[in-house]
Amino acid sequence: MLNRKGMMMASFSVVIASSLLMGNASFVSADSHLNGDSVVAATADSTLADMPAYLKSSVEWVWKNRMLTEGSTVRKNTIFDQIFAGKGTLNYVIRWQSSKPVTLKQRQDIAKMIDRQMNHWTDHLQGYDGWPYKNIKVKVVGWAVADPSLLLNKQPDEVIYTDTITDTLASEKPEIPAALPVAPNEISRFEHFSDPNYSYPGGLDKRFDMYLWATENFGGGAGGDWGQRMNDEYVLSTVNADEIEITEHEIGHGFGLNDFYEEHERPPGGFPTNTIMWAGNSDHITDWDVWMLRYTWSQLKKDTSRFPNTTRGDEGPIDTSPDENVNIAPAATVSTSYTSSWEDISALHDGFDPTSSNDRSHAVYGNWPETGTQWVQYDFDQEYTVSQTDVYWFKDGAGVDVPKSYKIKYWNGRSWSNVKQANGLGTSADQYNTTTFTPVKTTKLRIEMVSKGSASTGILEWKVAANKL
Numbered sequence: 001m002l003n004r005k006g007m008m009m010a011s012f013s014v015v016i017a018s019s020l021l022m023g024n025a026s027f028v029s030a031d032s033h034l035n036g037d038s039v040v041a042a043t044a045d046s047t048l049a050d051m052p053a054y055l056k057s058s059v060e061w062v063w064k065n066r067m068l069t070e071g072s073t074v075r076k077n078t079i080f081d082q083i084f085a086g087k088g089t090l091n092y093v094i095r096w097q098s099s100k101p102v103t104l105k106q107r108q109d110i111a112k113m114i115d116r117q118m119n120h121w122t123d124h125l126q127g128y129d130g131w132p133y134k135n136i137k138v139k140v141v142g143w144a145v146a147d148p149s150l151l152l153n154k155q156p157d158e159v160i161y162t163d164t165i166t167d168t169l170a171s172e173k174p175e176i177p178a179a180l181p182v183a184p185n186e187i188s189r190f191e192h193f194s195d196p197n198y199s200y201p202g203g204l205d206k207r208f209d210m211y212l213w214a215t216e217n218f219g220g221g222a223g224g225d226w227g228q229r230m231n232d233e234y235v236l237s238t239v240n241a242d243e244i245e246i247t248e249h250e251i252g253h254g255f256g257l258n259d260f261y262e263e264h265e266r267p268p269g270g271f272p273t274n275t276i277m278w279a280g281n282s283d284h285i286t287d288w289d290v291w292m293l294r295y296t297w298s299q300l301k302k303d304t305s306r307f308p309n310t311t312r313g314d315e316g317p318i319d320t321s322p323d324e325n326v327n328i329a330p331a332a333t334v335s336t337s338y339t340s341s342w343e344d345i346s347a348l349h350d351g352f353d354p355t356s357s358n359d360r361s362h363a364v365y366g367n368w369p370e371t372g373t374q375w376v377q378y379d380f381d382q383e384y385t386v387s388q389t390d391v392y393w394f395k396d397g398a399g400v401d402v403p404k405s406y407k408i409k410y411w412n413g414r415s416w417s418n419v420k421q422a423n424g425l426g427t428s429a430d431q432y433n434t435t436t437f438t439p440v441k442t443t444k445l446r447i448e449m450v451s452k453g454s455a456s457t458g459i460l461e462w463k464v465a466a467n468k469l
């Protein structure tokens with residue numbers, strides 16, 4: 001458990017000019033501590049009728065006089081909305097506005113931590129009033145950091161964004177780093193949730209819903225449907241704690257739950273239990289918080305255009321835990337018949353989704369000036385069952401073009417065989433070309449490509465989907 005008893009952090013309001021990711025954010029500052037009291041158990045198959053009587057009047061009062069009045073769930077980007085749009089998943093970018101280095105272990109722990117904090121809330125929705133999900137799968141899909149060398153021992157499958165904007169909070173508070181890292185606007189759900197026809201480059205899986213935003217010398221916390229912002233040291237020092245007070249509180253704002261700083265903001269007569277949403281009043285989620293969250297869900301789900309499919313009938317809750325497929329390319333050793341000396345074969349599995357076939361913002365594989373049949377190959381240190389690959393071709397308009405044709409081959413233990421029933425084999429520029437085929441168990445895969453006339457060939461990214469073990 002987090003023990004920061006006695007620490008008092010000043011109240012403040014945050015003004016951030018980042019054009020990205022602010023909108024109707026709500027903010028919190030924290031906190032002095034009283035101890036919360038009750039421990040909450042999830043109740044299966046319950047409805048609003050099961051709300052304990054002693055919680056009823058205060059929960060209803062807050063919904064009516066705070067949440068409805070302030071419109072805190074009006075934007076269709078609450079965490080409820082995000083989870084539905086992501087089919088039971090939430091994707092995070094870690095926004096590292098700090099000069100502190102982060103080890104691989106710390107990055108892995110941060111990913112587990114944010115998953116744990118989110119599920120501390122959403123576990124209480126399992127089996128409740130049509131909520132269709134079990135465990136919510138929370139993924140870190142990228143890190144935004146001004147200086148990428150801070151991410152120690154970077155792995156090939158880690159996605160790093162290094163663009164920055166100026167944090168105007170730094171002009172008020174010079175101890176705050178002025179460089180504010182940003183992830184690309186085009187993969188942000190916050191920027192696109194109101195457009196039902198928007199499609200994310202690289203697919204839904206590549207979007208990010210929220211930032212976990214760690215700022216050096218930041219006091220307190222801030223939260224909204226854009227994410228949660230805390231002090232960098234707070235994030236690092238609490239990363240292995242079970243329930244993390246400020247982080248959980250800020251996530252609460254993402255569901256539309258309010259602060260209770262002023263007496264007139266609280267139910268008449270006060271709360272029947274402590275609540276984590278009253279900063280400093282509880283260091284964990286209480287029964288009151290659970291039922292406020294559930295009550296909110298019961299109200300929002302009445303809008304069936306906003307939350308379709310809440311009644312699942314015999315199908316039962318959607319379990320997102322077993323992944324149907326994972327991209328195993330990052331685990332491969334890469335080789336090729338030829339690479340231009342200034343290009344890089346590791347581009348194939350660096351995890352970067354290009355924005356076009358001439359996207360040179362990351363490493364690129366090309367075999368100029370070679371022509372004819374060339375190949376690239378993945379070697380795995382174990383056998384995988386593989387049934388799909390996705391290729392993003394490189395085309396620079398200057399000697400490298402998409403191929404005339406290509407084959408996908410697998411190692412059958414003795415020699416290379418063509419995959420069977422290959423469906424796809426596209427050569428379109430500016431997109432992934434998906435090919436599916438009869439599943440094969442193998443340790444090696446190859447693309448054998450035939451160049452178009454006098455042009456050479458190249459690839460920006462090659463993904464291989466395998467059944468998760």
Ligand SMILES: [Zn+2]
Binds near residue numbers: 028258259277
């Ligand atoms: Zn707050």
